Amino acid sequence: MRRRFPWLSYLVVVAGALLTVVPFLDMVMTSFKGPGEAGTLPYRFLPKAFALSNYRAAIEQLDLPTLFRNSVVVTTVITVSVLLTSSLAGYALARLRFPGRDLVFRLVLSTMMFPPFLFLIPRFLILVHWPLAGGNDLLGRGGAGLTVSIVALAVPFLVNGFGIFLTRQFMLSLPDEVLEAARIDGAGEFTVWWRIVVPQTKPVLVTLGLLTFVDAWNEYIWALLVSTANPDLMTLPVGVQLLRDHVDPARTMPVVMAGLVLSVLPVLVLFLLLQKHYIRGVMLSGLK
Amino acid sequence: MTPSRRHFALALPSALLAAGCAAPHRGTGRPGDPIVLTLLSHYASGTLHQALKGPVDEWNATHDRVKVRTKAVEFTDLLTTFMVRQAAGQGADILHPYCLWNGQLVRAGVLRPAPPEHAERIRRDYGAAAVGAVTVDGTVYGYPTEAQTYALYYNRRLLREAGIAGPPATWPELEDAAYRTTRRDRYGNPLVQGFGLSANDDATTVGQTLALLHAAGGRFVTPDGRSTAIDAPAGRAVLALEHRLVTRGASAPAVNVYQAFPSGRVAMVVGAGWWTGSLRPLMGGDYRDVGVAPVPVPAPGARPATLATGFMLGVNTASRHPREAWEFLRWLNADRVTARNGTAATRMSMLQVSAGSLTARADDMRALLGTGADPNLRPFLDALDYAVPEPNGPGAARAKTLLRKNIEALWTGRSSVEEALRTTRRQVDQEVSRPW
């Protein structure tokens, strides 16, 4: 089977790849189209002249510094938190012996079973009625709760059952000798974790961090809800969607596309640089 | 072991959770500092945004103790924004809801009843349709602001080219004109629609249908608000008319009418008065082709009727300064000022007219539109006398959405007229009869 040149396979794969890439190219091309060029018949792929006016308009209409800052802060907080909590909990579940371990592990597994939409309403209401935050009294009434703070955007994603599972699996395979040697030297468990386990598990942490980062950057529904409550907390995806004019969507499409290019670029670059780790993460998720 | 790192690891979540403990921004509350009232509306962009800015700036310049700050979102996001911000304890002091939502907002405890002296003034100064729209279960909840009535927009040039002298006054004339003006290219893409049907959102889709329904003497919901009356002969006639227009190709609901009409690709469309304000700048010189006529009636000699919708300004139950808020609303909506040309009217009336829209204060409107105004606004103003408000019970917004879905199912050939009527009745009755 190997001997012949697999032209049919090439045909299928190249056609599929084109189908995948062309929408992105269309996005970029449209973002350079001038007024009256987009959405008119007949369709033209290339812009007449590469106009930068849409980018200027997108930057003018959006509070880009705020949007970027919110997105970066939230994404960073989520990623750091997921890495820390996953590594800590994963280490405990993999390498420490204590009563209730199997129960806790089963709990962690079962958290992956509950789809996020189930928590949308109650989590929002819990944040709103968070005691003593945002002007609330002890019973969580009278104020805005945590929705006044950028914390609200990150909260549902701070801990990730899959992350705990992933790090645990990886830590199971760490050689005993290294850990034991450290313990005999009198190191506390925290030191063992921080000085030995974390460096040894760097590959899985990089992968998990990248998966978390991309998901957090792209998150839409929760960010939409929170920034409807408090527009100061708008993230890039939510903000760009606002560029769309509801009365006349075609007119604003090039500006929207320019905004989208700006918002997609950071993750795309990150992905292209670190794709090896990211792809390994997706493969590892097949272990579930 | 480095304690600082350990502290970092364990303190991070705590810090995160504690970070949000600042109170939301509601002014400082110190004696002597001004009270800040927030006003949330959909006047997010364009002329209405500018028009509202005028009086608000004037108020802020002339009042030291109470300041007003406006916030705005797109109309499509307005109801969600009211509800979510209210849930989050961040509702604005003054709200500018679409009157359709009043029942829902009252049920949810968002709107504060107007104090007696305001309620009295509102009942006295505004037309019956407007007062009905701001009243829920006999209680008045706010000052009617923007009043919209529906009429027939038509493109003079397209009618003339098809050999039609003037706008249709009856449904048979309307259908005839629609078929004669329709044109398509060789792929079947519509070049000119005879009669545009907007599938843009609830407001426009249902608005044009209810305008035709009212013109045929029908009603969407029974007077007690507990069931629908759409499956009466009038409702059947309206849906059948729209269905014919679609199946015979005169209407292409897939095409966005709000883009197609200004570019001369729609001959006629039923729309609300606010549109004149955006058509004029959008079309430039071509705007002289645009005419407006009353919504056609089923047969010659029938009584005219159409749909009236509107907005109101009300005060949030959660506002800490209701007295100041009502005081501002009185200043904006009831106090009369004299314009440069000598006519006296309320600031709200001037604001609306300057944006090409209307209020339901007929006296103001006649004074302001007396000379030099866009003659296309006249039919909308005349309609204030005979237009019928849309229902505003607690389930009204859902009922309107349900009606819209069934209308669109009909337009797109998914259901017949009879099926659309039947499912609308079943669905709307189930919705409006729920015990709240």
Add this chain to the structure above:
Amino acid sequence: MVNVLTPRSPERAPDPLPGAPAGHGRRRGRHRETVVAYLFLAPALLFFAVFLLLPLGFALLLSVSRWTGFDLGAIEPVGPDNFAALLADGSTFLVPVLTNTLLFALGTVALALTGSVVVATCVDRLRFQGLWRTLYFLPIVTTVVAVGNVWKYMYEPGGLANGVLNALGLGSVAFLQDPDTALPSVVVVQAWASLGSAILVLTAGLKSIPASYHEAAALDGAGPGTVFRRITLPLLRPSLLFVCVTQFLTGLQSFALITVMTRGGPGDATNVAALEMYRLAFDHGDWGTASAAAFVLFAVVLVVTLAQLRVFRRAGEDA
């Protein structure tokens, strides 16, 4: 909450003295290990308690309550009324909302699975596998707002999709405006966006099949089709199951793409259960019915997932 997190530091506990009685030391060591373990687990467990269990209980309470306001004190338990309203005659929740949800998920799975099997088997024979993988992966790392808007624009009368149709001499299609094509059009986008990870999982599955199996079959005179049917597919079953289950899960609950592209329209043509839940809650403040809708969808998700596991297990026994 903050107090609970302030560590009773394990390191400050006195270390067992060297030379202390062995049994005592081990017991203390055990005890200490338990304390350390739970300290390590504390952030995660606390999170699960506050943002998983508590909301779950709250959602359950809401689903059997009438609550249309914002005052927590006004929650009024009414029993199964909300579920009854969702399933009542004239309610749109079962038909078309829930049927749309199922069709959406089913369509996505069918498209993504077929596409990924074809592409994965083809890629397996090619060079530059890394390049292909990167290209197919682009949609996955792109925000749904971008994916939705780009495709929405491509589906417009003046967009790329209709441009191609017109160039081929075909008439335009009102993809998202015509209710007959709206749902399939959105399904295509969802499948397009999830193809990359499916291909990846299947490629990994293919790589784990020993080449000797194929060679042995080829020696026995089996054609490529037979080899694929008899050897590749059965051995790929775990990967296929994984792709199937995860895509179904995603499909049943996703509404971000639909929010961006159609907001559930035209009519109810692309309205799905999670979107309906969002609207009931945040447009209409009907928290009770919205929560009930969430649990109905959750039940559907569970049933569909268990059914798949069972079907695949049975298929495995038959093989």
